[in-house]
Amino acid sequence: MGEAIVSLRGVLKHYTRGKQTVEVLESLDLDIARGDFLALMGPSGSGKTTLLNLIGGLDRPSAGSVSVAGERIDQLSSGQLAQWRARHIGFVFQFYNLMPMLNAERNVELPLLLTRLPAADRLRRVRVALEIVGLAERGGHKPSELSGGQAQRVAIARALVADPTLLVCDEPTGDLDRKTADEILHLLQTLNREYGKTIVMVTHDPKAAEFATHQLHMDKGRIGTGEPL
Amino acid sequence: MKYFPLIWSALWRKKPRTIYTMLSIVVAFLLFGMLQAVAVGMSKSFEISGADRLFTAGKFSFTEILPLGYYSRIKSTPGVQLVSHASWFGGVYQDERNMFPQLAVDHETYLEMYDEFIVDEAARKEWARNKTGALVGKGLAQKFGWKVGDRIPIQASIWPKRDGRNDWEFDIVGLLDGKDENAKAQAEVLLFRFDYFDEARQFGQGYVGWYLEKVSDPAQAGSVAAAIDRQFANSPKETRTDSEKAFNQAFMKQLGDIQLIIQSILGAVFFTLLFLTGNTMMQSVRERIPELAVLKTIGFSDRSVLALVLSESLLLCVIAALAGLGIATFLMPGLAAKMPGLYMPPEVWAMGLGVAGLLAFIVGFPPAWRAMRLDIVHALSAR
Ligand SMILES: Nc1ncnc2c1ncn2[C@@H]1O[C@H](COP(=O)(O)OP(=O)(O)OP(=O)(O)O)[C@@H](O)[C@H]1O
Numbered sequence: 001m002g003e004a005i006v007s008l009r010g011v012l013k014h015y016t017r018g019k020q021t022v023e024v025l026e027s028l029d030l031d032i033a034r035g036d037f038l039a040l041m042g043p044s045g046s047g048k049t050t051l052l053n054l055i056g057g058l059d060r061p062s063a064g065s066v067s068v069a070g071e072r073i074d075q076l077s078s079g080q081l082a083q084w085r086a087r088h089i090g091f092v093f094q095f096y097n098l099m100p101m102l103n104a105e106r107n108v109e110l111p112l113l114l115t116r117l118p119a120a121d122r123l124r125r126v127r128v129a130l131e132i133v134g135l136a137e138r139g140g141h142k143p144s145e146l147s148g149g150q151a152q153r154v155a156i157a158r159a160l161v162a163d164p165t166l167l168v169c170d171e172p173t174g175d176l177d178r179k180t181a182d183e184i185l186h187l188l189q190t191l192n193r194e195y196g197k198t199i200v201m202v203t204h205d206p207k208a209a210e211f212a213t214h215q216l217h218m219d220k221g222r223i224g225t226g227e228p229l
Numbered sequence: 230m231k232y233f234p235l236i237w238s239a240l241w242r243k244k245p246r247t248i249y250t251m252l253s254i255v256v257a258f259l260l261f262g263m264l265q266a267v268a269v270g271m272s273k274s275f276e277i278s279g280a281d282r283l284f285t286a287g288k289f290s291f292t293e294i295l296p297l298g299y300y301s302r303i304k305s306t307p308g309v310q311l312v313s314h315a316s317w318f319g320g321v322y323q324d325e326r327n328m329f330p331q332l333a334v335d336h337e338t339y340l341e342m343y344d345e346f347i348v349d350e351a352a353r354k355e356w357a358r359n360k361t362g363a364l365v366g367k368g369l370a371q372k373f374g375w376k377v378g379d380r381i382p383i384q385a386s387i388w389p390k391r392d393g394r395n396d397w398e399f400d401i402v403g404l405l406d407g408k409d410e411n412a413k414a415q416a417e418v419l420l421f422r423f424d425y426f427d428e429a430r431q432f433g434q435g436y437v438g439w440y441l442e443k444v445s446d447p448a449q450a451g452s453v454a455a456a457i458d459r460q461f462a463n464s465p466k467e468t469r470t471d472s473e474k475a476f477n478q479a480f481m482k483q484l485g486d487i488q489l490i491i492q493s494i495l496g497a498v499f500f501t502l503l504f505l506t507g508n509t510m511m512q513s514v515r516e517r518i519p520e521l522a523v524l525k526t527i528g529f530s531d532r533s534v535l536a537l538v539l540s541e542s543l544l545l546c547v548i549a550a551l552a553g554l555g556i557a558t559f560l561m562p563g564l565a566a567k568m569p570g571l572y573m574p575p576e577v578w579a580m581g582l583g584v585a586g587l588l589a590f591i592v593g594f595p596p597a598w599r600a601m602r603l604d605i606v607h608a609l610s611a612r
């Protein structure tokens with residue numbers, strides 16, 4: 001394994017509902033190497049999304065340390081985390097989560113609004129990102145005018161556009177048919193192989209997991225053995 | 230400004246609702262603009278009178294008339310520099326709806342008393358020469374198409390002529406203008422000569438409506454006013470002298486506190502608007518919880534999400550307020566035809582925009598706060 005870009009040590013996560021405490025993750029250790037494409041599998045409720053949220057800086061662990069690109073993100077305040085996410089993480093969700101009122105270009109531009117780039121540079125980078133996902137022609141379309149696969153490509157372009165350290169995908173093909181899903185997975189694979197993007201992807205689908213370079217299985221908040229391809 | 234498309238698109242997410250809300254705000258500000266213009270116009274016309282100008286009327290009622298003989302006695306009161314007088318004519322030009330004041334005034338002193346009026350030299354000369362001459366406000370002349378040299382008929386409703394007929398005629402000898410907006414409003418009258426009036430009327434000879442005095446030292450206005458009234462104490466026609474401003478304010482009280490009425494109407498309108506707009510904003514944010522969560526996921530800070538929602542509220546309120554005030558300003562000339570001198574003062578625009586900003590903040594803050602406090606993990610898993 002090469003240089004670890006994500007490193008979790010003794011991570012614990014529990015939620016409190018009233019007096020009840022739900023242990024979701026239990027003393028979890030995990031390293032993800034730079035340039036890896038990791039598929040995270042496991043039954044529903046096993047804590048995949050919870051783990052992904054910790055890696056992506058959306059949530060903080062109850063105990064333990066989370067380092068990404070050499071930074072201890074479990075110690076950042078929520079304001080610092082927001083800034084950190086803008087620089088380091090691209091998110092892709094199952095339901096695309098695009099802004100319905102903005103066209104594809106404006107959606108992809110969103111992360112760049114948080115940078116100091118002037119408008120012309122932003123547009124250039126948006127066009128490049130749309131080109132990479134194969135939607136150069138669809139920049140002016142609203143999400144409602146796109147198919148599910150196209151909407152997910154726009155979401156991937158949005159995740160890519162600010163050139164993040166890490167792509168974090170939660171069931172990116174969960175809402176797509178086999179063929180479209182395979183296209184999206186090919187796209188992610190290309191991003192990983194040709195652009196060297198590190199990707200962490202949660203999926204229920206063993207076929208989808210085959211596109212990854214590594215697989216991890218989670219069960220009841222614990223990580224099982226990784227089964228290499 | 231790079232956030233503008235984001236804010237703008239959020240505003241129009243539900244078009245019919247936004248349009249409906251906007252229309253309500255437009256109407257409220259239209260009403261605001263019109264009523265405030267009237268309110269400001271009224272309070273201004275009462276501010277204009279110099280503090281050095283006193284006003285003497287009958288002690289018990291403004292409608293009591295006073296003997297002409299008081300003129301010289303007032304004039305000789307220490308501290309009085311200039312005296313003039315005026316009488317209410319209350320006539321009608323062509324149609325009852327054409328309402329504007331006509332005053333029979335002492336033409337030798339009246340323009341000196343109201344030195345905020347602008348009258349050209351030729352008109353002054355002609356007025357001095359022509360006993361039936363009259364000066365008319367510029368706006369009135371424009372409205373009725375009068376020109377200098379025209380002879381216009383006015384139907385008396387109080388003062389018939391000696392022959393019992395009501396049709397008076399005046400020769401327009403000049404136009405009245407004001408040095409500022411307030412004086413312009415005050416100049417929308419018809420002034421004609423008292424000597425003609427007194428000679429031609431059937432009754433009331435030797436009496437005037439009210440006296441006006443200019444004092445040499447404004448600081449002494451109070452004691453001069455008291456001295457004037459003392460002269461006529463215990464006479465059959467006692468007087469009451471006030472600064473013109475105080476008189477006008479008292480007059481306002483008699484009319485009912487129109488200002489208060491206007492403010493209460495507007496208060497009720499905006500109170501309702503608060504709920505309506507507040508509800509729209511709240512609903513709009515509630516529907517967008519997942520979208521707002523995504524913005525935060527991307528890295529928008531809590532505070533910038535708060536700012537986005539507040540900006541949206543501000544945009545909604547300010548656009549609608551501008552439209553409402555714009556329409557009010559646009560309609561004002563039409564209204565001014567019925568109420569000469571009415572115009573849209575810049576301070577009503579300023580006030581309106583202030584109110585719009587306040588409204589935006591009050592209705593925008595609760596949803597903006599909610600958006601700011603939004604927990605990403607929660608909002609995303611709620612799908
Ligand atoms: N905000 C929360 N409050 C309380 N419990 C939570 C919360 N979020 C998740 N959980 C619980 O944590 C456990 C793991 O949830 P998580 O969403 O990580 O599972 P998952 O592996 O992503 O499942 P799925 O495949 O269905 O998406 C579940 O039992 C869930 O009920």
Ligand SMILES: [Mg+2]
Pocket residue numbers: 048049050170
């Ligand atoms: Mg999940």
